[in-house]
Amino acid sequence: MPEAASIRTSAGLLPSLAPLLHGWLPRQRWFAGKGQLVTGFSLVSATELLPLTGPGPGLLHLLLGVRRPAAGTSARDCYQLLLGVRHTLPPPLAPALIGRPADGPLAGRTVYEGLRDPRLAELILERLRTPGSSGALRFDRFDGAPAVPGGLRARPLEAEQSNSSLVYGDAYILKFFRRVQPGPNPDLELPLALARAGCARVPTPVAWYESADPLPYTLGVLQPFLRGSRDGWVLALDALAAGSPFTDEARALGRVTAEVHTALADGLPTVELRRPHTERLARAMNRRLDEAARAVPALGPYAPRLRAAFDAIAGLGHAGRGWRAQRVHGDLHLGQALHQAPPPGAGAPGGGDRWSLIDFEGEPARPLNERRRPQPPVRDIAGILRSFDYAARTHRPWNPDWAERCRAAYCEGYAEAAGSDPREEPELLRAYETDKAVYEAVYEARHRPDWLPVPMAAIDRLAAAPLRPPAR
Ligand SMILES: Nc1ncnc2c1ncn2[C@@H]1O[C@H](COP(=O)(O)OP(=O)(O)O)[C@@H](O)[C@H]1O
Ligand SMILES: O=P(O)(O)O[C@H]1O[C@H](CO)[C@@H](O[C@H]2O[C@H](CO)[C@@H](O)[C@H](O)[C@H]2O)[C@H](O)[C@H]1O
Numbered sequence: 007m008p009e010a011a012s013i014r015t016s017a018g019l020l021p022s023l024a025p026l027l028h029g030w031l032p033r034q035r036w037f038a039g040k041g042q043l044v045t046g047f048s049l050v051s052a053t054e055l056l057p058l059t060g061p062g063p064g065l066l067h068l069l070l071g072v073r074r075p076a077a078g079t080s081a082r083d084c085y086q087l088l089l090g091v092r093h094t095l096p097p098p099l100a101p102a103l104i105g106r107p108a109d110g111p112l113a114g115r116t117v118y119e120g121l122r123d124p125r126l127a128e129l130i131l132e133r134l135r136t137p138g139s140s141g142a143l144r145f146d147r148f149d150g151a152p153a154v155p156g157g158l159r160a161r162p163l164e165a166e167q168s169n170s171s172l173v174y175g176d177a178y179i180l181k182f183f184r185r186v187q188p189g190p191n192p193d194l195e196l197p198l199a200l201a202r203a204g205c206a207r208v209p210t211p212v213a214w215y216e217s218a219d220p221l222p223y224t225l226g227v228l229q230p231f232l233r234g235s236r237d238g239w240v241l242a243l244d245a246l247a248a249g250s251p252f253t254d255e256a257r258a259l260g261r262v263t264a265e266v267h268t269a270l271a272d273g274l275p276t277v278e279l280r281r282p283h284t285e286r287l288a289r290a291m292n293r294r295l296d297e298a299a300r301a302v303p304a305l306g307p308y309a310p311r312l313r314a315a316f317d318a319i320a321g322l323g324h325a326g327r328g329w330r331a332q333r334v335h336g337d338l339h340l341g342q343a344l345h346q347a348p349p350p351g352a353g354a355p356g357g358g359d360r361w362s363l364i365d366f367e368g369e370p371a372r373p374l375n376e377r378r379r380p381q382p383p384v385r386d387i388a389g390i391l392r393s394f395d396y397a398a399r400t401h402r403p404w405n406p407d408w409a410e411r412c413r414a415a416y417c418e419g420y421a422e423a424a425g426s427d428p429r430e431e432p433e434l435l436r437a438y439e440t441d442k443a444v445y446e447a448v449y450e451a452r453h454r455p456d457w458l459p460v461p462m463a464a465i466d467r468l469a470a471a472p473l474r475p476p477a478r
Contacts, residue, residue, distance in 0.1 A: 020049050022110025023089075026117060030104045031072065031085070036168055036184040038083060038371065039074045046073040050084055051217055053141030056129065058112065064091035065126050067143060069186070069217060084186050086225055088120035088130075099123055121182060127160035127172050130180070134213040134228050142217045143225070148201060151212040154178065154228070168370050178212070179231040183224060183367075187374040191224035193367040195378070196270065196333060205269035207262050208363050232362055234347060238340035242397040246408060253415035255361075256394070259343055260419025262361040263390065267334065267383045268424060276332040277380050283331075284323025291316040291441045298444045302451045304462060305444065311469035315440045318433045318473055329434060331380035336368030338389035340397065369445070387428045388438035390416055392446065392464065399460045433474070440468045 024047050031037050031044060050069035058064035066089040071082040095103060095116045102122035107113055120126045135154050137146050147154075158175030165171070172180045183191060194214050201210040209229040217223045238259065245252040279287065292313055299305040305312075335342070346360045368377035391413050398409035421427035428435055446461035 018110040019052060019112070020047060022107035022112050023047075023117065026105030026107065027070070034184075035166060036170060037085075038185050039072070042074050044072055044074055047071060048073075048082065050221075051142040051219065053143055055133070055140060055143075056126070058091045058115075063123065063126060064115075065089070065120055065129065066091060067141070069142075069223065084223070085184055086182065086186055086223075088126070088182070090118045090120035090123045090126050091115050092118070121162055121170055121172060124160050127162075127174075128158070130172075130226075131158060131160065131174050131178075131228075132156060134180070134215065134226075142219050143215050144218055145213065145215045147213040148198065148211055150201065151210055154212060168367075173231055176233050177231055178228050180226055180228045182226045185370065186223040186225065188221035188223055189374045190222075190378070191227075191367060191374070192333075192336065192377055193365065194224050194227050196274075196335075196366040197227075197229070199273045199333075200266065200269050203269045203273045205266060207266050207269075207361070208366070232344050232346055235344040235362070236347075238343035238345060238361070239393065239397065241345055242340055242394070242412070243401065246397060246401040246405060252394075252408070252412050255345065256412040256415040257419035257422075259361050259390065260416040260421075261423040262343075262363065263338070263386060263416075264420045264423035266363055267332070267386070270334065271330075271332040271383075274333045275380065276330055278328050279331045279382065280328035281323040281326075284328070285320045288316045288320035288323075288437075291319075291437060294441065295444050298448045302447045302458070304458070305447055305465065308465050308469040312440050312444065312465070314473055315433075315437050315468065319437050322433055329382045329384075329431070331382050333378070334381050334383055335363060335366055335386045335389075336377055336381070337365070338363070338386040340390065340393035343390075382434060382438070384428050384431060384434050385438050387417070387420060388435060388442050391435075392439060392442050392461075395464055396460055399463055400457075436468065436471070436473075439464070443468060
């Protein structure tokens, strides 16, 4: 591979690409500011991974600052782009077209989404196989992992996701982070810590790449592809459609969640959450509720009762109670749990712990420092409990008993492996379930308005449930 160059020819490059990106960027699934005007671009870094002016396809890695009115006048989001550059685009790549710059260094060339070009995608895998630097980018690999073979065919993952992924030969998956923030991304940091601790419940990051200049960004992570796996959401809906229980699977998932939590607590810092942290936690939940009620007016009438659930945490803190906080997944739901069917003759499906957890990025819209903060593990548990409720609510007829049995089995499995049952902390569990349902109401109002009744039904239930007076 030719030596990559870090190009700082911002003069000319950005002005020639900007008119194309103005139209293309807001249409991308992973673009966070959908429906909003992009007011300007800036070049954070540009690395020519393959020469742009050679006879073959060129490959340009960009970190692009994107200004939107909502991001504030001085704030900007940073996006990772991988642009292919050719004289003409072969017909199979037509859907990847971004445009043809009218002037500047790329005038007359065709610029397209590089990840869609198998030749360029394979070059990235080649680069990940050997540690080292390419311009502004630094490639690294996990010492304990077997070497990644070369020559694996690449295909883009056709999934609704917040980032973009490539699957190589059904053996590896590369997640290419789109909106990046400076600092270690928990989706690399936590799986690496778990791999070092010997925890096999999370795919090991075998290789990754970052940029160090001008700021440290985690850009991509390669991990084993769990071939033939199905996610917990799909499996739960299948079970509901078949009228089958899902309790074995739920119990096994509870055990796996506990194993991951234990390994994270052993390998990374933990803190004791006592007053005044309990007050801060309640304040943060109340603040999120206030913001949510502005975005989803239907939450307004419930707000006083929901606030009481958050204030109960502060109340317990005043009464001297505290909770252990540690690094957690941060956005756990059934779609983040992948299940691999046992090999033929290996016993009942759902038995055995064939679950893996993925996507440790946390809620991508939150600042990185907030996502990396230790939090009570109940936060993740609440996420999965909400998911069982979601599955039961989306299925007709509504089957609340199915959800209740799954929720109980999941907590039992968790207790078996962790030694403590999350239901023994009802105030904390309720506050986190409420916080998650509030988040979901905003998510659904923004992305899937037809689904808004699902979290709103939980809001209605949570607001109506009686609260225990704090023990004095
Ligand atoms: N290791 C893996 N093996 C198999 N499929 C995976 C793996 N990691 C992710 N996936 C698939 O890719 C999808 C997107 O991955 P995810 O990490 O959730 O990305 P995003 O953060 O962009 O939403 C998942 O829903 C899952 O279907
Ligand atoms: O997977 P992401 O990290 O992008 O998570 C977002 O999208 C999820 C939906 O895909 C959303 O999850 C909500 O819907 C799920 C069913 O589709 C359900 O299982 C979850 O419990 C529910 O929260 C998630 O909240 C959002 O962050």
